[in-house]
Amino acid sequence: MQSVRIAGGLGFYGDSWRPIRASIERGDVQYVASDHLAELTLAILQKDRQRDPSLGYTRDLVPMLADLLPLAIPRGVKFILNAGGLNPLAAREALLTALKKFGVRLKVGVVLGDAVLERIDELQATGVALSHMDTGQDIASVRERLLFASAYLGAHPLVEALEAGADIVLTGRVADAALFLAPMVYELGWRWDEWDKLAQGIVVGHLLECSGQATGGNFGGDWRSIPDLAHIGYPIAEVFANGDAVISKAPGTGGRVNFDTLREQLLYEVHNPAHYLTPDVDVDMTTLHMEEIGPDQVRVTGASGRPAPATLKIVAGYEDGYMGQAMIGYAWPDALAKAQAAAQIVQQQMQEVGLRSEETLVEYLGYNSIHGPLADPRHTEELNEVYLRIAVRCMDKREAAKLGRLLTPLGLSGPPFIGGAGGMIEPRQLLGIWPTLAPRELIEEYVRVSVEEAGA
Amino acid sequence: MKTQLVRLADARSGDKGDKANIALFVPDRATYDLLLREVTAERVRAHFAGIVTGQVERFEAPNVLALNFVLHGALNGGASRSLRSDTLGKSLSSALLRMEIEVS
Numbered sequence A: 001m002q003s004v005r006i007a008g009g010l011g012f013y014g015d016s017w018r019p020i021r022a023s024i025e026r027g028d029v030q031y032v033a034s035d036h037l038a039e040l041t042l043a044i045l046q047k048d049r050q051r052d053p054s055l056g057y058t059r060d061l062v063p064m065l066a067d068l069l070p071l072a073i074p075r076g077v078k079f080i081l082n083a084g085g086l087n088p089l090a091a092r093e094a095l096l097t098a099l100k101k102f103g104v105r106l107k108v109g110v111v112l113g114d115a116v117l118e119r120i121d122e123l124q125a126t127g128v129a130l131s132h133m134d135t136g137q138d139i140a141s142v143r144e145r146l147l148f149a150s151a152y153l154g155a156h157p158l159v160e161a162l163e164a165g166a167d168i169v170l171t172g173r174v175a176d177a178a179l180f181l182a183p184m185v186y187e188l189g190w191r192w193d194e195w196d197k198l199a200q201g202i203v204v205g206h207l208l209e210c211s212g213q214a215t216g217g218n219f220g221g222d223w224r225s226i227p228d229l230a231h232i233g234y235p236i237a238e239v240f241a242n243g244d245a246v247i248s249k250a251p252g253t254g255g256r257v258n259f260d261t262l263r264e265q266l267l268y269e270v271h272n273p274a275h276y277l278t279p280d281v282d283v284d285m286t287t288l289h290m291e292e293i294g295p296d297q298v299r300v301t302g303a304s305g306r307p308a309p310a311t312l313k314i315v316a317g318y319e320d321g322y323m324g325q326a327m328i329g330y331a332w333p334d335a336l337a338k339a340q341a342a343a344q345i346v347q348q349q350m351q352e353v354g355l356r357s358e359e360t361l362v363e364y365l366g367y368n369s370i371h372g373p374l375a376d377p378r379h380t381e382e383l384n385e386v387y388l389r390i391a392v393r394c395m396d397k398r399e400a401a402k403l404g405r406l407l408t409p410l411g412l413s414g415p416p417f418i419g420g421a422g423g424m425i426e427p428r429q430l431l432g433i434w435p436t437l438a439p440r441e442l443i444e445e446y447v448r449v450s451v452e453e454a455g456a
Numbered sequence B: 001m002k003t004q005l006v007r008l009a010d011a012r013s014g015d016k017g018d019k020a021n022i023a024l025f026v027p028d029r030a031t032y033d034l035l036l037r038e039v040t041a042e043r044v045r046a047h048f049a050g051i052v053t054g055q056v057e058r059f060e061a062p063n064v065l066a067l068n069f070v071l072h073g074a075l076n077g078g079a080s081r082s083l084r085s086d087t088l089g090k091s092l093s094s095a096l097l098r099m100e101i102e103v104s
Helices: A018-026 A041-051 A061-075 A088-102 A117-125 A156-163 A178-188 A195-208 A259-266 A335-353 A397-407 A440-444 B029-038 B041-047 B092-096
Strands: A003-008 A031-034 A078-081 A106-112 A146-151 A168-170 A235-240 A245-249 A282-284 A289-294 A297-301 A304-306 A311-331 A359-365 A385-394 A418-421 A425-439 A448-454 B002-004 B010-016 B019-025 B056-061 B066-071 B100-102
Touching: A003 A018, A003 A178, A003 A195, A018 A031, A018 A061, A031 A061, A031 A178, A041 A146, A041 A311, A041 A425, A061 A078, A061 A088, A078 A178, A088 A106, A088 A168, A088 A448, A106 A156, A117 A146, A146 A425, A156 A168, A156 A178, A156 A448, A178 A195, A178 A235, A195 A235, A195 A245, A195 A259, A195 A282, A195 A297, A195 A304, A259 A289, A259 A297, A259 B010, A259 B019, A311 A335, A311 A397, A311 A440, A335 A359, A335 A385, A335 A397, A385 A397, A397 A425, A425 A440, B010 B092, B019 B092, B029 B066, B029 B100, B041 B056, B041 B066
Parallel strands: A003 A031, A031 A078, A078 A168, A106 A168
Antiparallel strands: A003 A235, A106 A448, A146 A311, A235 A245, A245 A297, A282 A304, A289 A297, A311 A385, A311 A418, A311 A425, A359 A385, B002 B100, B010 B019, B019 B066, B056 B066
């Protein structure tokens, strides 16, 4: 039966592309689909673009492809990446310049139309409320503070770019799994109403979109049993024309692909597994079956699909103040008690200097900074060391910066035995996330695909 | 007799805006049925008092022997807005494994 082999690329902006080399060299793949955009990433890219309008894409794009293309080109491997972020045209510009330098002739496709910030008023004028998807809140409360708004597109325009001969497809925001669904639809000739096949495709994409999380990384089971994480392989899928798929990884790589590592990734960031909504299909994961058919090989079958939703999800980001933070460490004995005393001193002084914070968080690293109120309060007397971390949210950046200046003097004028102050940490802008919905036709009429030949 | 969930299940959590999901994975149907009875949405909500401000929903995926919990208002406004160290809620999974349930 006809099939296509696809490698999982990055799982986020900042992830390692070293394991992708193994997938290309030894995994016999035809495509690499790479997810650079976590929900948080657009907030980071927005800050880049604010500084420099020619930025706003993930800048790992060029160094990653510079490293991988020499392996990929002789094997005919194509790339589909959402590295375009908030500025796919600038990403293509940067890539074309690099390809020219390498003397490589390739076709680069770009998908545009996901960015809808400039269209908010127009969308509202057509009667789309754009209220918060979860809370129902009116968007008017954040309208003036919006910095970006991106719709999650489906696989259609990506398939269009492949049909036009693109060797590299660059997108902005698309549903993560759509990066993977596109080559399946293109290579296997699936129709857009073959819901069960599309559902299988989305499940496979979802399993592959977080790189090492499918192959034994961040494994909540017996993590010690996962071999050689230093050389972890990223997941590879072989998908057949009928939708059946086998998940594996390149021979000789570390990590593990089995029922347990894959089922953890299956439900990752999923809400209702019987209705996993994507732009291309409404997926029911509860009908699927995963079976280990060999070492590091799992067959995935039986996901079912229902027609695609009438709306697309938009995620917007808005300014929500600045975080000021500072840290200071204390040594045994009584490390926690000292850190708590220091916290009290700082909070008292915050009041006296009139530091205007909307919100204050006190954490003790080494005790409760990760589990918060669920940390086990027993045996705290004997802790070897505890770091106090205070964070404030202020509407003004200078206000947030005041916090650091209250912690440093504690070295000489606070409880004894500090173990290194964290130093002054520059306040960081905080972005609120605004998820909402819009009728898909209002978004899709603006979606454009362009493919350009570059290089040599 | 009471047992801590860490002895019975594996877990993974993830973020989406201000919501987190935590999936619990068990080795067999008997443990699945036990968790179905003991680890209710209400109990999970009570367990996360002080962290989760909204409701908790539970979804079932018996085909992979898993229960999936969606925690609303779990991430101090969401990763790009949170003051917490664990901005992405990646460790909420292990925090749930602290829960004690009746196994007799």
